[in-house]
Amino acid sequence: MTTAVAPSDEGRRRGLGAAILVLPGVVWLGVFFLFPLALIAVISLGAVDPSSHITLANPNLDNYGNALRTEYLPAFGRSIYYSVMTTVLSLGIGYPVAYWISRYGGRRKILLLILVMLPFWTSYLIRTYAWMIILRDNGVVNSLLLQLGFISEPLRLLNTDLSVILGMTYGFLPFAILPLYVSIDRLDHSLVQAGRDLYASGRGAFLHVTLPLTMPGLIAAGLLTFIPALGDYVTPDVLGGAQTNTIANIVQTIFLSGRDWPAGSALGFLLMAVTIAGTLLALRSLRSEVIGT
Amino acid sequence: MTFDQALNEQLARAHWTRREFLARVAAFGAAAALTQLLVACGQSGSSPSSVPATTAPTPGGTTAAVATPEITAAPTPVPTPEKELYVLNWDGYIGEHTIDKFQEKYGITVTYDNFVDEAGQISKLTSDGKGGGYDISYPASTWMAQFVSDGLVRQIDHSLIPNLKNLSPAWQSPGYDPNNQYSVPNFWWTTGYAWNPKKIKGDLTSWAELWNPAYKGRIYMLDDVRECFAAAAFQLGLSPNTTSTTDLDAILAKLEEQKPLLRDYTTDHVAGFTGGDVDITHCWSGDWVQMIYTDGSENTKYVIPSEGSIKGNDVMIIPSGAPHPIAAHLWIDFNLDGQISADNTNYIGYMGPNDAALPLIDTYITEDPRLNPPAEELAKLIELQYLQPADLDQYTQRWLALKA
Amino acid sequence: MTGKPSRWLSAFAALTYAFLFAPIVILIIFSFNDSRRTFVWQGFTVDWYPALFHNREVLHALGVTMQVAVVAVIGSTILGSLLGLGLARLRFRGSGAVQTLLLLPIITPEIIMGISLLVFFTQLFGLNGSIAQIALAHVTFCISYVAITVRARAANLDPKLEEAARDLGASAWGAFRHVTLPLLTPGIAAGAMLAFALSFDDLVVTSFNTGVGSTTLPINIYSAIRFGVTPQINAISTIIVAVVSIALLVAWRLGAFRNAARAAVAEADAT
Numbered sequence: 001m002t003t004a005v006a007p008s009d010e011g012r013r014r015g016l017g018a019a020i021l022v023l024p025g026v027v028w029l030g031v032f033f034l035f036p037l038a039l040i041a042v043i044s045l046g047a048v049d050p051s052s053h054i055t056l057a058n059p060n061l062d063n064y065g066n067a068l069r070t071e072y073l074p075a076f077g078r079s080i081y082y083s084v085m086t087t088v089l090s091l092g093i094g095y096p097v098a099y100w101i102s103r104y105g106g107r108r109k110i111l112l113l114i115l116v117m118l119p120f121w122t123s124y125l126i127r128t129y130a131w132m133i134i135l136r137d138n139g140v141v142n143s144l145l146l147q148l149g150f151i152s153e154p155l156r157l158l159n160t161d162l163s164v165i166l167g168m169t170y171g172f173l174p175f176a177i178l179p180l181y182v183s184i185d186r187l188d189h190s191l192v193q194a195g196r197d198l199y200a201s202g203r204g205a206f207l208h209v210t211l212p213l214t215m216p217g218l219i220a221a222g223l224l225t226f227i228p229a230l231g232d233y234v235t236p237d238v239l240g241g242a243q244t245n246t247i248a249n250i251v252q253t254i255f256l257s258g259r260d261w262p263a264g265s266a267l268g269f270l271l272m273a274v275t276i277a278g279t280l281l282a283l284r285s286l287r288s289e290v291i292g293t
Numbered sequence: 294m295t296f297d298q299a300l301n302e303q304l305a306r307a308h309w310t311r312r313e314f315l316a317r318v319a320a321f322g323a324a325a326a327l328t329q330l331l332v333a334c335g336q337s338g339s340s341p342s343s344v345p346a347t348t349a350p351t352p353g354g355t356t357a358a359v360a361t362p363e364i365t366a367a368p369t370p371v372p373t374p375e376k377e378l379y380v381l382n383w384d385g386y387i388g389e390h391t392i393d394k395f396q397e398k399y400g401i402t403v404t405y406d407n408f409v410d411e412a413g414q415i416s417k418l419t420s421d422g423k424g425g426g427y428d429i430s431y432p433a434s435t436w437m438a439q440f441v442s443d444g445l446v447r448q449i450d451h452s453l454i455p456n457l458k459n460l461s462p463a464w465q466s467p468g469y470d471p472n473n474q475y476s477v478p479n480f481w482w483t484t485g486y487a488w489n490p491k492k493i494k495g496d497l498t499s500w501a502e503l504w505n506p507a508y509k510g511r512i513y514m515l516d517d518v519r520e521c522f523a524a525a526a527f528q529l530g531l532s533p534n535t536t537s538t539t540d541l542d543a544i545l546a547k548l549e550e551q552k553p554l555l556r557d558y559t560t561d562h563v564a565g566f567t568g569g570d571v572d573i574t575h576c577w578s579g580d581w582v583q584m585i586y587t588d589g590s591e592n593t594k595y596v597i598p599s600e601g602s603i604k605g606n607d608v609m610i611i612p613s614g615a616p617h618p619i620a621a622h623l624w625i626d627f628n629l630d631g632q633i634s635a636d637n638t639n640y641i642g643y644m645g646p647n648d649a650a651l652p653l654i655d656t657y658i659t660e661d662p663r664l665n666p667p668a669e670e671l672a673k674l675i676e677l678q679y680l681q682p683a684d685l686d687q688y689t690q691r692w693l694a695l696k697a
Numbered sequence: 698m699t700g701k702p703s704r705w706l707s708a709f710a711a712l713t714y715a716f717l718f719a720p721i722v723i724l725i726i727f728s729f730n731d732s733r734r735t736f737v738w739q740g741f742t743v744d745w746y747p748a749l750f751h752n753r754e755v756l757h758a759l760g761v762t763m764q765v766a767v768v769a770v771i772g773s774t775i776l777g778s779l780l781g782l783g784l785a786r787l788r789f790r791g792s793g794a795v796q797t798l799l800l801l802p803i804i805t806p807e808i809i810m811g812i813s814l815l816v817f818f819t820q821l822f823g824l825n826g827s828i829a830q831i832a833l834a835h836v837t838f839c840i841s842y843v844a845i846t847v848r849a850r851a852a853n854l855d856p857k858l859e860e861a862a863r864d865l866g867a868s869a870w871g872a873f874r875h876v877t878l879p880l881l882t883p884g885i886a887a888g889a890m891l892a893f894a895l896s897f898d899d900l901v902v903t904s905f906n907t908g909v910g911s912t913t914l915p916i917n918i919y920s921a922i923r924f925g926v927t928p929q930i931n932a933i934s935t936i937i938v939a940v941v942s943i944a945l946l947v948a949w950r951l952g953a954f955r956n957a958a959r960a961a962v963a964e965a966d967a968t
Contacts (some may be wrong), residue, residue, distance in 0.1 A: 008886030018792075021783030025776040025840055026795060032837040033802055036813035043816070048682045052439060075697035093713055100710040104702040113887075114688030114715065114945050120894040121941045122882065122934045125918050133727065138737075140568040140723070156510060157572060159557045173717065174894075178887050179849060186853050220849060224803075224842075231806040242514075242555035245696045250863050252808055253696065257518050258689035259682075261812065268809040275804045384754060384920035385927075392753075404913040405754055407920035409904045416905070417826070420815060426825040426909045561922060583832045586733065660892065 006169060032050075044265035054261055063266030072250060077247040079271075080278065082236070083229035086168040087282070087283060090176040090225040093169070102187075107202035116174050128167060128238045135163055135201075135239075159241025167239040169228050175228070176221040183217020184210075197210075219283060226282060230275050247271050326405040348673040356501060374454075375617035377625055380405045381417060381430040388636035397626050401620050410560070418445065424612020428621040431607045434469045437476055438679040441612065447611040453622035456629035458647075463491045463668070464646035466675070470608070477625050479641035481606035482577045483666065484520055485597040487584055492572040498599045503575060504547075509554045513574035515566060516558040519534055520603065520678050521548060524575060526598040536684040545691040552695060563587070578664050582642025595663050597674070604674035606646070721938060728931035745932040748773060752929055757910075758917040759933060764828055765913065769896035774889045776836070777843025781888075784844070784883065785851035799841045810838060811905035817947070826908025834906045835896040842895065843888035850884025895920035 045059040073080040101112045121128060122291045145151045157163055187210065195209030196202065211218075233248035251271060255264035346393055372486040380392075406427070408414040414432065415558055417425045422431070423445060423623050432440070440446045450474075460478070470476045493508070503512055503524060508664055514521050523533035525547040532538045559565060562574045567587040576584075581595040609628065611621040627633055631649030638654050640644050650658060658664050666674075680688065702710075732739035749755065764957075780799070784792060802810065814834050818824040854877065862872035900915040908918060918930055 005683065010926055018783050018787045018789040020793060021779045021787070022789070023793075025780035025844065028776055029802070029837065032814070032833060033805075034798070036817035037801075037805065037809070039810060039816050039820075040813040048686075051442070052682050069694075071694040071696045093716075096706060097710050097713045100702055100706050104707075111946075111949050112947065116717065117890050117894060118938070118942060118945070119717050120723070121897060122707075122721065122938050123915055123918055124898040124901070125915055125922075126722040126930060126934045127923075130723040132564075132568075133723050134719060136565075136568050156556075157483050170716065170720075173713075174889070178891065179846070182846075182849055182884070182887070194774055211579060218847070220845065223800075224731060224753070224845075227800075227803050231804075231809070238561075241557040242552055248806055248808075249697075250693055250697055251806060253693055254689065255808055255812065256416075257692065258685065258686065259412070259415070260689065262817065262925075263807065268806050271806055272804050272809075273799070279800075279804070384917055404910045406907065406909065407754070407758075407917050408907075409900065409916055409919045413904050416909070418876070421823065421825055422821045564922075587737070 007183040040265045041269065044264055044269060046262045048262065050262055059060055063134065063263045064270065066263060068269040075245050075247045075250050078236075078244065080250065081273075082168060082246060083165055083226050083278070085165045086172060086229040087222050087226040089165070089169045089178075090173050091222055094180050094221060095175035095184075095218070098177050100183050101177075101249055104186040107265070108191065108235065109185075113178070116177050120174055124171065125232070127170070128235065131163070131167055131170070131239060132158060135166075135221045158167055158239065159244070161244060163239040164236050164244050167235040168232060170231070171235060172229060175224040179220040179224060180214070180217045183214045183220070187213055222282060223279060227275055227279060230278065231271065247274075306485055353416070363565075372619050374399065374401060374619040374623050376401060378620040379428045379615075380427065380624070381414065381425070381427040383407065383431070386431070387640060388633065388640045391633055391637060394633065398627070399620070399623055401617075401623070403624075406689075418612060419443070423614030426614065426616065427612055428608055428615040428617045429624050430612065431479055432610060434467065434476070434478070434606050434608050435677050435679050437469045437608065437610075440474050441470070444613055447615060447618060448474055449477060449611065449625070450622060452631065453619070454626040456626045458649050459629050459631060459634070459649035461646055461648040468605075469679075476608035476610050477629065478646040479607045479609050479628070480579070480612055480638070480641065480645055481604065482553055482643050483574075483597050483663070483671075484515075484523070484603040484605070485575055485581075485595055485606065485663070486573060486575050486594050487566060487581050487591060487595045488573040489566070490594050491592065497573075497594075497596055500524050500598045500600050502532045502573060504528075504551050504554065506554060508573055510556055511540065511572040512551075512555050512556055513562045513571045514558050514561065515549070515558050515575045516575075518688050520575065521558070521692075522688060523603050523675075523677070525551075527598065527602065530600075533603060534678040534680075536680070536687065536689065541687055542555070545695060548695050550621065554642050558696070566593075578644075579641055579643035582664065583660065586642070590657075597663060597666065603677060604671060605677060668684050702967060718724075725750075725935045725938070726932045728928055728935045730928050730931075733927060743930040746936075749929050749932050749936075753778075753910070755914070755929060755933055757948030758912050758914040759937075761828055761911050762914040763829075764879055765832045765835055766893055766896040768829075768832035769839050770889050770892045771838030772832070772836035773843050774885060777888055777892075778847045778881070778885050780840065780844040781849075781884070781946045782851050785848045785854075786856070799844050802838050802841045803891045807838075807899075807901035814902065815905040824908075826906050826911060828911045830906045830908065831903050831911060833912065834902050834904040835899060838899075838902060839892035842891045843885075846888040846891060847881065847884045850881055854880050 042056065042059075043054060044063055045061065046054050046056040047058070047062075049055040049057075059075040086143050089180050097116075101109055101116075105172065132139070137144070137158070139158070141157060141166045142151075142154040142214065145156065192209050193207055195205035197209060233246060235253050236244050236246045236249055237252075247267070248271065251264055251268050252261050254267060258264070351626065363543065366570045374678060378401050380403060392405055396403055408417060411433070414430065415436065416441075417424075418427070418430055418432065422443060429638050437446075447650065452476070457473070457477070460473075464473075464478050465473045467478060485501055486497075486500075489503070492511075493502075502508075503514065505512075514524070519533070522541075526533045526535060526540070529540075529543055531544065535541065535544075556571050557565070562571075562576055563580050563583045565571060566574045566576075568583055576595075578595070580598075581593060584593045609625050611618055611625075615621050629647060629649075630639065631647060632653055634645045634647040634650035634654035638650065642653075642658065642664075644658065662670065724782070727738075729741050729743060730738055731742035780795070784799075810946060811834075814830075814837075818826070818830055824830060834847045858880070859876050862876045863869065867875065898915060899913075900919060903913050904916055907913070914933075921927065921930065
């Protein structure tokens with residue numbers, strides 16, 4: 001893995017450099033991530049025996065067959081719907097904010113970035129509970145709307161698709177803003193200026209110069225939002241309701257209430273497969289839509 | 294001289310080494326009984342699956358000589374307890390000052406760990422097959438069948454828990470664990486539902502109210518497969534412990550019918566109900582007390598439905614791998630003390646099985662037939678049974694299909 | 698490009714900050730709520746703050762969470778930064794595989810990662826969970842985030858800068874130390890901040906790796922929720938926000954981030 005590409009001195013030095021830089025992390029992930037994951041892959045071929053213990057006596061793929069049950073399709077659909085909405089919203093909100101910080105933040109850039117991260121230094125659960133206080137029927141938003149006379153009955157905001165998407169967007173927005181900021185901040189402004197001269201409109205310059213140049217940041221931000229959103233089960237659990245279970249919630253239930261680790265592992269691996277497929281699909285459509293290739 | 298006082302005396306001598314202690318005990322002739330206990334205690338570190346001797350040491354005046362002269366009638370010789378105790382329980386699922394009082398009394402440092410949910414607790418206890426390094430935990434009694442057959446729990450040495458006498462006769466030999474050999478009951482509860490009388494008029498009695506379309510979007514069910522299945526089973530006249538496929542299909546159909554009416558399957562029903570998000574919620578009896586603490590009794594009513602319902606309890610266990618089994622016995626004994634048990638109940642709202650605590654529990658708990666139902670009412674309630682993996686799977690598959 | 702942002706853009710940014718801080722404001726307000734439950738406002742009190750110092754469980758959990766976070770940040774920042782730098786700077790056989798390896802922990806559902814580590818530690822080593830075990834697990838899932846952030850930064854550094862330094866007589870280490878490292882600092886700092894936030898908040902992976910005496914704050918909070926979130930939890934969150942805010946603000950005023958900012962500017966000039 002770390003052998004040099006070319007047998008030159010330069011190549012050998014690079015090989016050594018790569019070994020020093022990359023090897024510790026790779027070894028760590030191999031031992032504490034890949035190897036345990038392989039154990040779970042083996043367990044996913046097993047079953048639970050009558051004494052409630054996992055048995056590998058008769059390894060088979062039954063758990064994967066069961067995981068593909070049509071009953072789970074709505075949950076799969078919801079997972080994808082929530083993640084896509086969360087990603088779109090996070091990028092839609094995060095891009096202008098990252099742009100604003102980078103271009104107009106001046107000497108306060110770092111402070112503004114710190115402020116983006118600051119809420120995330122308190123517990124996620126506490127913040128989610130605060131959202132419950134804001135969204136519930138007698139909550140801040142409903143009280144305000146009632147007082148102002150916009151509504152006569154409290155709106156049901158909590159335990160809905162809306163509250164789940166809002167909670168996820170809230171949770172993943174900073175993870176979108178940081179990489180977007182990094183890529184916008186290193187943008188060469190003379191290029192944008194040239195684009196303005198060329199296209200004679202801010203919009204044209206943005207679409208043809210700024211956006212393509214910041215595409216790596218957009219992709220990174222999108223992935224950092226989409227992927228964890230697909231696996232998130234705490235937000236749908238806490239802010240969602242009876243009709244908002246995602247496939248991650250189902251995996252959770254199989255593991256915990258069902259105590260069926262083999263079946264839970266199989267569905268978990270299936271979720272990973274969907275995530276990888278979704279990631280590739282998202283990458284491709286992003287590229288073709290925005291870059292036009 | 295009570296057991297507790299004798300123990301304090303022992304603790305005053307905590308700087309004794311075990312050998313010194315043993316030598317003195319031997320010198321006074323009580324060694325036979327004590328050695329067994331001390332050996333069991335000593336072994337527990339290296340071979341934790343060893344079960345302590347169950348023969349009670351002969352009570353008598355012999356131990357009096359060990360302690361100070363004013364101890365004249367110590368009933369039981371007492372082994373040296375360890376200096377630490379590891380407890381695994383819900384956060385706040387115990388009297389507000391119980392831990393402090395225990396530490397103060399015995400000089401034992403308590404490490405009180407929490408888990409996220411019951412599944413987290415069970416996975417912790419079973420991860421190494423002998424309790425995950427804890428001395429005490431509080432599983433639901435339904436787990437006892439599996440824990441005993443897996444060798445996960447240590448036999449309780451009744452001679453170290455004189456307060457067992459405080460257990461009411463009904464709890465001296467519960468069905469899940471005859472003679473409390475491996476566990477001691479802690480809290481018990483009934484399942485029912487609570488509603489807001491300002492929003493829903495009248496005296497509700499039937500499980501069908503949780504299926505009432507008039508309350509659409511204003512209903513919570515517990516996020517608990519067995520409790521939800523039981524609520525449907527009682528309406529259909531089926532057993533909440535059924536393993537018949539046709540029964541379970543009927544139960545699933547009943548729950549599918551209810552799902553569109555629900556706001557959520559939740560474990561956060563107390564906050565959600567008192568916060569005004571729903572008007573009626575499936576809950577346990579202790580939850581209702583929490584609701585009253587929050588919102589006042591005029592805003593909540595609770596009923597054990599007329600079709601029948603569930604009763605359940607949790608237990609204190611000492612896992613087979615417990616590193617501090619003597620301290621664990623002391624903890625159980627301490628929590629069976631009338632006053633401590635009453636403090637626990639008054640704080641959490643769940644009734645305990647403790648007769649000595651009854652006069653000390655707030656009367657609005659003991660005198661309320663819904664929180665403390667008369668014996669004939671209790672006898673009609675059903676306990677959830679432990680399900681074999683294949684049967685549990687039948688429940689889980691349907692539960693998942695319902696939730697997805 | 699005009700020097701002033703459009704009003705719409707500024708208003709949008711302000712609204713976004715309001716969105717990010719809304720729950721924080723709520724939790725601060727409710728930490729003064731005179732009720733054992735958080736959800737209904739019953740009146741003003743400061744009682745929860747002194748009560749906090751008598752709540753052994755919460756204080757202990759906070760201590761455990763901090764210890765874990767510190768180890769997780771240091772470990773993952775070192776390993777992740779090296780990985781990110783290596784991937785950005787060097788072409789070597791298998792770099793594609795390493796990039797995929799970095800994505801896997803992010804893709805893996807948390808519960809799978811948690812259970813796989815539980816099986817690994819208990820079945821192979823007979824370990825029952827501990828602060829160290831939680832920290833190991835946290836380093837594992839933080840590495841990827843740090844590596845990806847640092848790689849993004851390193852990929853657009855001009856290698857000519859380092860070469861120029863070498864031409865001017867700097868040693869390889871000297872060139873790295875005085876040219877590359879300062880330029881990488883913003884990326885490393887961002888990665889470390891991400892790692893801290895991830896570790897501080899983790900519930901799922903942690904819950905499978907706790908052991909005696911290693912209950913973390915998220916676990917304590919989730920466990921407490923069953924009997925209602927007490928305002929004490931809000932109080933401790935308020936204190937954490939206050940301490941972190943003050944620390945960062947002081948550091949910012951003292952110019953602790955100036956080098957990072959200057960490096961960012963230098964880099965922008967260089968490209």
